[in-house]
Amino acid sequence: MDGAATPQASVNGADRARPPAPAQERDERDDLLAAAVRKVLRDTDAYCGMVYLRSRDRRSLVLSTVAGVPVSALGSFRRISVRSPLPAPMAYRTGRSVCLSGTEETLRRFPQLLVGLPYSFASVCAPIVAGQETFGVLCGLWTPSAVGLPPGARRHLRTAANRLGALLAELAARGDRVEGGGDTAVIELPTTSATAIRLGLFDWNLATGTVTADDELCAIFDWAAGQFDGRAETLAARIHPEDLPGFCSAARSALVDGRGLATRLRVAAGPNRSRTIEVRARTSETAAGQDHDHLFGTVLDTGTGVAAAEAVERLRQGILSLDPDGRITYANLGAELLLGAHREEMLGRQLWDCLSWLSDPAYEDSHRAAMISRQSTAYLACRPPDRWLAFAFYPDAHGVTGTVVPAKGPPEHDGPAPQPTEAGQTPAAAFGPSTPARRTGVGAIYRLLELASTLTQAVTVHEVCTAVAEQILPAFGGQELAIYVVAGNRLNLAHQVGYPEEFLDRFEGTPMGARLPGVETLSTGAPIFFASVDELSGAYPGIPLDEMCAWAFLPLIASGHPVGSCILGFDEPHPFTSEERGVLTALGGLIAQALERARLYDTEFALARGLQNALLPHRLPEVPGVAIAARYLPGTQSMEIGGDWYDAIVTAQGLCLVIGDVEGHSVAAAATMGQLRSAVRAFATSGCEPNEVLVRTNRLLADLDPGLLASCCLIQLDRTAGRARIARAGHLPPLLRHADGHTDVLEFAGGALLGVDPQAEYPISELVPPPGSVLALYTDGLVEEPGIPIDEGIDRLRVSLAHADASSLEELADRLLTDARLSTHRADDVALLLTAFDA
Numbered sequence: 001m002d003g004a005a006t007p008q009a010s011v012n013g014a015d016r017a018r019p020p021a022p023a024q025e026r027d028e029r030d031d032l033l034a035a036a037v038r039k040v041l042r043d044t045d046a047y048c049g050m051v052y053l054r055s056r057d058r059r060s061l062v063l064s065t066v067a068g069v070p071v072s073a074l075g076s077f078r079r080i081s082v083r084s085p086l087p088a089p090m091a092y093r094t095g096r097s098v099c100l101s102g103t104e105e106t107l108r109r110f111p112q113l114l115v116g117l118p119y120s121f122a123s124v125c126a127p128i129v130a131g132q133e134t135f136g137v138l139c140g141l142w143t144p145s146a147v148g149l150p151p152g153a154r155r156h157l158r159t160a161a162n163r164l165g166a167l168l169a170e171l172a173a174r175g176d177r178v179e180g181g182g183d184t185a186v187i188e189l190p191t192t193s194a195t196a197i198r199l200g201l202f203d204w205n206l207a208t209g210t211v212t213a214d215d216e217l218c219a220i221f222d223w224a225a226g227q228f229d230g231r232a233e234t235l236a237a238r239i240h241p242e243d244l245p246g247f248c249s250a251a252r253s254a255l256v257d258g259r260g261l262a263t264r265l266r267v268a269a270g271p272n273r274s275r276t277i278e279v280r281a282r283t284s285e286t287a288a289g290q291d292h293d294h295l296f297g298t299v300l301d302t303g304t305g306v307a308a309a310e311a312v313e314r315l316r317q318g319i320l321s322l323d324p325d326g327r328i329t330y331a332n333l334g335a336e337l338l339l340g341a342h343r344e345e346m347l348g349r350q351l352w353d354c355l356s357w358l359s360d361p362a363y364e365d366s367h368r369a370a371m372i373s374r375q376s377t378a379y380l381a382c383r384p385p386d387r388w389l390a391f392a393f394y395p396d397a398h399g400v401t402g403t404v405v406p407a408k409g410p411p412e413h414d415g416p417a418p419q420p421t422e423a424g425q426t427p428a429a430a431f432g433p434s435t436p437a438r439r440t441g442v443g444a445i446y447r448l449l450e451l452a453s454t455l456t457q458a459v460t461v462h463e464v465c466t467a468v469a470e471q472i473l474p475a476f477g478g479q480e481l482a483i484y485v486v487a488g489n490r491l492n493l494a495h496q497v498g499y500p501e502e503f504l505d506r507f508e509g510t511p512m513g514a515r516l517p518g519v520e521t522l523s524t525g526a527p528i529f530f531a532s533v534d535e536l537s538g539a540y541p542g543i544p545l546d547e548m549c550a551w552a553f554l555p556l557i558a559s560g561h562p563v564g565s566c567i568l569g570f571d572e573p574h575p576f577t578s579e580e581r582g583v584l585t586a587l588g589g590l591i592a593q594a595l596e597r598a599r600l601y602d603t604e605f606a607l608a609r610g611l612q613n614a615l616l617p618h619r620l621p622e623v624p625g626v627a628i629a630a631r632y633l634p635g636t637q638s639m640e641i642g643g644d645w646y647d648a649i650v651t652a653q654g655l656c657l658v659i660g661d662v663e664g665h666s667v668a669a670a671a672t673m674g675q676l677r678s679a680v681r682a683f684a685t686s687g688c689e690p691n692e693v694l695v696r697t698n699r700l701l702a703d704l705d706p707g708l709l710a711s712c713c714l715i716q717l718d719r720t721a722g723r724a725r726i727a728r729a730g731h732l733p734p735l736l737r738h739a740d741g742h743t744d745v746l747e748f749a750g751g752a753l754l755g756v757d758p759q760a761e762y763p764i765s766e767l768v769p770p771p772g773s774v775l776a777l778y779t780d781g782l783v784e785e786p787g788i789p790i791d792e793g794i795d796r797l798r799v800s801l802a803h804a805d806a807s808s809l810e811e812l813a814d815r816l817l818t819d820a821r822l823s824t825h826r827a828d829d830v831a832l833l834l835t836a837f838d839a
Contacts, residue, residue, distance in 0.1 A: 029171060029178060030185050033065040036138060036164040037187055041067060043156040046140035047374045047397065049187075051128070051164075052080070052088050053136035053180030057498070060474030061088055061136060062180025067187035068397050069141070070324035073368045076116060078184060081474040086113050088137040091125040095134060098125045099154055102144030115453045119373040120144055124154050126161035130169035135178055138164060143374055189397045197302050204232065204281070204295040206255060211235055220277060220301045221267060240266035240274055247279070255283055255293055277301050318404030322393075326350040326367045329399070338389060338404050351402075357384055363391075370395040380407060451587055455594040461485075461602050464594045465495030472568065472587065473497065476580065480548055480569030484510075484518060485595065486562050491519065494564065494595075500546050516540065518565045521553040527585050528553040532573045550574035552584055556592035563592045563599075615674040621650045625719055625838050628657075629809040631817050633781070633830040642829035643669035643710065644779045645677050649684050654719055656684045659731065659777040659833050660712035672706045676754070680714065690714045690727035694751065694762040698729065702758040709755040713777055717769075717835075724767045724775075729754050732780060732790075735798055739772030739839060743802035745794060772839035774806055781828030782817070809836045 037049035048068035052061035063071070063078040071078065082089050087098040087110055100106045103120045106113055122142040128135045138161040142150060168178045200217025204210075209232045218228045221238050228234065236244055243265045254261040261281040266274040281297025312319050318335030322328055327350055331343040339346070345354060351367075352358045358381055366377045370393045378392040390407035393400045451471050458464040469481050480498035484491040484507075491510045512519060517540060521528045530536040530551045536543065548569035556563040566588060576584075620628045630646050643662025648655065658680055662673045679700050683693040693714055701710065713731035717724050726734070728750030737743045748765035769775060776797075783793030797816065804815050813834050 029168070029176065030065065032164060032167050032171075034067075034185065034187050036160050037065055037067045039160050040138065040140050040157055041189070043160070044140055044142075044153045045150055046142050046153070048139075048141035048372075050139040050141075051136060052092075052139070053128075053178065054082070054092070054134070055079075055474075056179045057479060058082070060477075061092060062477075063184050064136070064180045065185045065187060067189060068374075069372055071184050071186060072325045073371050074117075076475045079474040079477055081470040083470050084112070084474075086110055087123060087125045088139060091127045091137050092134055095127050095129055097127070097154055097158055099123075099149060101148035112453055117372060119369045120375065121373050122149050124149065124157045126154075126158045128161045128165040128168065130162075130165035133165075133169060133172070135165055135168045135172075136180065137161075141372075141374075197300070200299040200301075202281075202295075202297055202299065204251075204297075206251070206293055206295060209233070217299050220299055238268050240268070242266075251281075251295060254281065254295065258283055261295065261297065275301070275303070276307070318389075318402075320351070320402035320404065322351065322367065322400040322402060324371055324397075324399050326352070326364065326400075328354070335404055338383075338406070340383060357381065366391070367393060367400060370400055380410060382409065452590055455590060458594060459598060459601055460605075461494060461595060461598040464591070464598045467594075468566070468591055469495065469497045476552075476568065476584070477570065477574075478552075478568045479571045480546075480567070482518075482567045483556075483564060483591075483595075484567075485556075485564035485599070486512070486522075491522075491564065498569070503544075503546055506544065512562075516543070517551070517553045518567055521555045522557070522562045522565045525555050525557055527555060527581065527588065529576045529581060531575045547571060550576075552576065554584055554588035554591075556588055556595060558589075558592040558596040563595050566591060615670065615677060616645060617647055620648050621655070623650065623655050623719075626655065626717070627809045627836040627838075629813040629834045629836075631813045631830070631832045633817060642781075643673040643708070644781065644829040644831040645673050646777070646831045646833040647677060647681060648833070649681055651685050651716075652687060653716060655717040656690075657715040657717065657775070657777060657833060657835060658684070658712065659779065659831055660710055661731070661779045661829075661831070662710040663708050665829075668706060669708060672701075672704070672708050672710065675704060676701065676710055676712070680712070684714070684716075689764065690716045690725050691762045691764045694727050694729045694754070695760070698754045698760055698762075699758050701755045706755075709753045711753055715767075715775070715777070722768060724769055726765045726767060727751075727762045729760075729762055730756075732778065732783070732794065735776040735778075735794075735801055736767070736769070737774040737776070737801050737806060738770055741802050741806075743798045745798055769837045771837060773837050774801070774809070774812070775835045775837075776801060776816075777833040777835075779829065779831040781830035782832060784828060806836070809834055 033051045033053075037051060040046055040049040046068070048066070050063060050067075050069075051065040053064045054060075055062050059082060061080045061082060063074065066074070080086055080089055082092055087100060090110075091098045100109065100123045102122050103114070106123075120143075122144045123139060125137050125139045128138055138157060140153065140157050142153065172178050198216055198220055200220050201214045202217055203212040205212075210230050211232050212230065213228055213235075215225055218225065221228070221235070239247060247263055247265055250261055250263050253259070261279065264276055264278050266276055268274055278300040279297060280300070281295040283293055283295060312332045315332060316334050318338045319330075319332040320328060320335055321330035327348055328343075328346045329348075331339075331346050335346075336343050339355060341355060350364070352360075352364045363379065363381065366379050369375075370377045374395055376392060376394045378390065380388055380390055382388050386409075388407045388409040390405050391402060393402045451468075454467045454471055455464060458467045465483050468483065472478065473481055480496075482496040482499065482504060483494045485494045489512050491507075491512070493504055493508055496504055507516075507518075510516060510519060512523065517528045517530075517536070530539070533545065533549055536551060537545070546569075549572050550570040552568040554566040554568070556565055568584075616632060617630070620630060628648050630648075632644065632646070634642070642665045643660075645658075645660050645662075647658040649658065650656075658677075660673070660676060660680070662669045662676065676697060679697045680693055683696050688696065694712060697712070710729075711731035712729045713726070713734060714728075715724050715726050715734070726746070726748050728748060730750065730753035733748065734746045735743055736746055746767065748767075749763045751762035752760045778797065780790065783797050784790055785793060800816055801812075804812055806812050813832060816832060816834075817830065
């Protein structure tokens with residue numbers, strides 16, 4: 001439970017950690033990934049390309065290369081379990097491309113993706129395959145449109161993925177590593193800006209009037225290489241006449257005073273055109289005691305950049321430039337005035353971190369939405385005490401341009417949004433720009449939502465533990481996970497992944513007073529983190545260790561009482577960030593609640609399932625001339641008990657075969673089933689005809705009034721007369737397989753469902769079962785599938801029965817239930833009753 005390395009292993013975690021791939025191997029692999037991503041962007045007009053590679057343990061996909069979207073915006077999708085119900089793992093598992101044309105299709109097919117990335121985009125995920133080997137997934141993102149994905153996008157992406165797979169296979173054949181590690185390579189896209197900044201160098205000998213200039217300076221003045229004659233007069237001829245006197249005066253002053261030269265000039269850029277350059281220079285003597293002075297300097301041509309910046313500075317509205325991660329790279333004067341903060345305090349920081357009144361995660365989410373969906377976003381925010389501002393953000397691959405303008409508050413707002421604190425300050429006043437309020441990042445919030453969404457679908461303890469293992473280990477890069485639950489003041493193992501065989505046996509039944517981190521984290525209620533083996537060994541000397549190098553011990557506490565503990569192990573030293581600690585701590589609470597709910601469910605379910613099993617026959621009667629086999633399978637989707645039943649009753653008239661189904665899946669359905677089964681058995685053994693059994697049972701159900709309906713089929717076999725009498729109450733028709741394999745659907749007349757009409761009548765039909773035939777009674781769980789007509793399901797069962805080997809009735813029953821046993825999402829219970837007649 002609390003281990004991480006074998007006792008004989010070195011306590012130096014770095015020594016045991018698997019060495020990283022050599023730099024040359026990583027560089028070659030990363031070059032291949034980058035080339036594949038660039039090809040996708042170039043050939044398909046995607047705004048984002050990503051490569052996921054499988055991890056070393058093959059349990060997760062690791063984001064290894066990305067272009068067009070910041071890594072920080074992808075949050076928990078940097079590592080994904082290969083079993084997750086998400087597009088990339090689906091492509092990896094199936095070997096087929098997964099294409100999503102937009103939000104509607106994504107929501108329908110992969111709702112969990114939109115839990116973590118609730119933004120609008122179209123996507124294609126293509127597996128990176130070579131032969132039988134799948135290395136990862138290549139993904140592209142597009143802005144959704146009415147026509148869906150761009151023409152050829154899927155084909156181009158799959159081609160690029162296949163090419164990448166072949167190249168990675170070559171690397172793997174050489175013994176190079178092709179698995180994903182912990183780092184993500186970000187591919188910088190070329191800028192589309194028309195402004196090119198150029199810098200030229202010069203040496204001006206003021207004594208001789210000669211100027212030595214480099215090629216870049218000549219280009220700034222529109223001279224070809226070698227065309228400048230080196231004369232100051234030639235250079236001066238290119239300077240605007242109005243600026244030349246001032247420049248010469250500044251140069252003389254620099255020479256006399258020994259101060260630097262800094263000025264701005266206009267230079268000719270064609271007929272009646274000019275552009276502005278900046279000149280910086282300093283004086284220097286060539287030799288001591290001589291007055292051959294020089295001006296050494298630079299000429300900076302910013303294109304239209306300076307003019308653009310000056311124009312933006314004159315605007316009253318706020319203009320912001322943010323990099324892909326949301327850090328402010330520029331803020332004009334208007335932004336300073338509207339936001340109430342100096343730009344020096346904002347530059348290099350994220351907007352929602354440097355302004356406490358924007359610390360709500362919704363504002364960060366707006367930037368994240370702009371970068372991932374590549375569509376503009378906007379929101380209103382209130383600068384304390386009551387000044388409303390409208391923010392709008394316009395993204396591209398290199399960042400976001402934002403605007404800020406005064407605005408009216410929302411109609412429902414009747415006063416200042418921020419409420420005063422106890423100290424009499426507004427929340428914004430309590431935190432200055434240099435001391436932002438602590439907040440939870442949007443990525444962390446979505447990670448919690450993802451796990452919460454998964455846990456809501458987990459019902460049993462096993463399902464909860466499996467969901468936790470599949471979500472947490474890939475998300476945090478862990479290799480081991482153990483979940484212990486409290487039972488009788490001791491900790492017992494509920495689930496483990498990745499531990500060496502028998503390693504955890506020594507911790508089974510650990511008392512709650514033991515001095516072990518997995519116990520103490522639960523007794524204190526605080527998580528415990530160890531970034532290295534030295535930290536763990538120092539805190540708990542002599543603790544058994546395996547091959548891990550870092551650990552997180554999380555308390556699982558629900559409703560104030562201990563449920564258990566969760567231990568994560570990492571095979572490399574892992575310094576836990578503050579956000580990771582916060583997310584893991586919150587995850588512990590979610591896991592505890594889910595476990596507590598699941599334990600209660602397991603207990604109730606075991607009792608209810610035991611009740612239902614007790615109501616079904618423990619053994620079937622042995623009757624000369626016939627063989628009987630029965631099967632019952634509980635549903636797997638809702639994991640609730642149902643009302644299916646079967647029975648074989650020996651009466652004075654012969655053998656009575658019964659199958660029925662009470663609607664619904666609940667304890668009430670099972671209880672009603674028990675009452676109906678007892679009633680049918682009592683009426684049948686009293687000598688009633690099959691139709692009379694159903695009539696009386698129907699009236700009994702009406703008197704009980706459980707609010708439930710039921711179907712039933714009853715067949716009374718008279719072996720002396722060699723015939724069968726059949727009565728049906730809304731149940732599916734029986735099947736009859738002849739000795740030669742030919743199988744019929746017995747569409748005999750029937751009456752209404754039990755419980756519909758207390759006065760209902762049920763006609764009797766007769767059948768003479770041929771020697772060697774097999775009669776099959778079944779419930780709808782065996783033939784019903786969503787979206788498929790029930791008649792097709794019945795015919796499919798008929799075909800299976802016709803082609804199956806009927807030499808062994810038990811094997812035949814198992815064969816007919818093969819598909820039902822394999823289904824993991826079967827909504828209904830299944831009951832099957834087979835009767836074979838001797839030849």
